[in-house]
Amino acid sequence: MSPHPLTSDGTELGPLPHDFPFDPTHGYDLPRLLAVEAPPGPDDFADFWRERHARARRVDPAPRIEGPWTTVDGVRIADISYVSVDGVRIGGWLTVPADGGVTQGCVATHGYGGREAPDPRQAPPGTATIWPCLRGLGTRSLLPGVPANSAGHVLHGIDARESYLIGACVADVWCAATALQRLVPEAGGRLTYLGTSFGGGIGALALPWDDRFQAAGLTVPTFGNHPLRVTLPCTGSGESVRSRLAEEPSVLDVLAYFDAATAARHIRIPVHVGAALFDPSVPPPGQFAVHNALGGPRELVVLRAGHFDHPGERAETAALEEAQRQFLSPSR
Incomplete structure (x- = not known):
């Protein structure tokens, strides 16, 4: 198997030029990436998450439409908000087919850059989608005292598993699903998930414990295999975690409960993963650890690069999104 991706005619693509002070592949070729395993996690890993899920399901999300509906390209869009733990x-958006033909629902999350607007093209036709800005992020869910930048957000409350902000962001996903079912009841029959980068890692942590979700798409997911991840330099949120760990080694004990690859061991629904060979922001071994650990049906699209402008990126992204739309289609 070639260590570099191939074009459609079988020509090998060489390594991507860059000026990072580290190798964004971290020396892993595809065979080695496909062999990365997930940490087993603490003995009470599943109990910890099931209790958090049960707590979130008891929340009344009290969803609200907060403004007029607009219609763009056959999709109706409205600002919404709902209550989480x-x-x-939490603020965000709701998109529904303008013709009213809803065949499924979707919770679609974002990367650490947040979200300024929904992108209804990501989901299959007929999907009613809720697009939350998870707490502390985006344009709709900023919170006093919570850093909106990835370096600070990822460390907020990290001294204890009960206070770590990432756990509350996962609960925001579960409460978003409840809010969507309240706002669009016909979306409750089939619920899917879409998440990229930060949202990909959050999704892996959220999906095993909520049987309302029936399929998911995770793109360049973060938070995979923390014991390995903290040894790999990067330009993303993992770098601030690496720095904190150097000062406070006990942080790794907390992170063990928030490992997306460990959580993926418990996922049984079909999951589509887009994972990159080269990624300065989210180290590829962590991305592949999430894919490799999945406990149910899975499909993988190998990307040449993530979080990095490169030749052919637009076509690669379009092909990935089409593959995910097909994978999440209720007629699949």
Whole structure:
């Protein structure tokens, strides 16, 4: 198997030029990436998450439409908000087919850059989608005292598993699903998930415990295999975690409960993964650890690069999104 990706005619693509002070492949070729395993996790890993899920399901999300509907390209769009755990109101958007033909629902999350608007093209036709800005992020869910940048957000509350902000962001996903079912009841029959980067890792942590979700697409997911991840330099949120770990080694004990690859061991629904060979922001071994650990049907699209402008990126992204739309289609 070639260590570099191939073009459609079988020509090998060489390594991508860059000026990072580290190798964004970290020396892993595809065979080695496909062999990365997931940490087993603490003995009470599943119990910890099931209890958090049960707590989130008891929340009344009290969803609201917060403004007029607009229609763009056959999709109706509205600002929405809902209540998540700890009484935090989360902002976002709701998109529904303008013709009213809803065949499924979707919770679609974002990367650490947040989200300024929904992108209804990502989901299959006929999908009612809720697009939350998870707490502390985006344009709709900023919180006092919570850093909106990835370096600070990923460390917020990291001293204890109960206070770590990532756990509350996962709960925001579960509460978003409840809010969507309240706002669009016909979306409740089949629920899917889409998440990229930060949202990909959050999705892996959220999916095993909520049987409302029936399929998912995760793109360049983060938070995979923390014990390995913290040894790999990067330009993303993992770098601030690496720095904190050097000062406070006990942080790794907390991170063990928030490992997306460990959680993926518990996922049984079909999951589509887009994972990159080269990624300065989210080290590829962590991405592939999530894919490799999945416990149910899975499909993999290998990307030449993630979080990095490169030749052919637009076509690669379009092909990935089409593959995910097909994978998440209720007629599949």
